[in-house]
Amino acid sequence: MKDPNLKSVVSDSRIEITFCKPGSCCPSIVVDKNTDNVIIGGTEEGFTTFTKEQFQMFIGEVKHGTFDSYL
Numbered sequence: 001m002k003d004p005n006l007k008s009v010v011s012d013s014r015i016e017i018t019f020c021k022p023g024s025c026c027p028s029i030v031v032d033k034n035t036d037n038v039i040i041g042g043t044e045e046g047f048t049t050f051t052k053e054q055f056q057m058f059i060g061e062v063k064h065g066t067f068d069s070y071l
Contacts, residue, residue, distance in 0.1 A: 005021050006019060036051060037049045
């Protein structure tokens with residue numbers, strides 16, 4: 001079942017996932033094969049740019065469970 005709070009746009013070279021709940025801001029994650037950076041954020045909360053290497057390190061920590069006790 002697809003989460004109605006997630007919207008994804010996928011092409012051969014780009015993926016954009018937007019997280020949006022009613023009454024809240026709607027940040028997104030954008031990964032594009034044609035750039036060296038990953039962009040996270042949105043108009044209301046601002047944007048943060050990570051290198052793809054930094055983003056991969058972050059994903060590794062998430063998969064490892066580093067943040068589990070905080071969520």
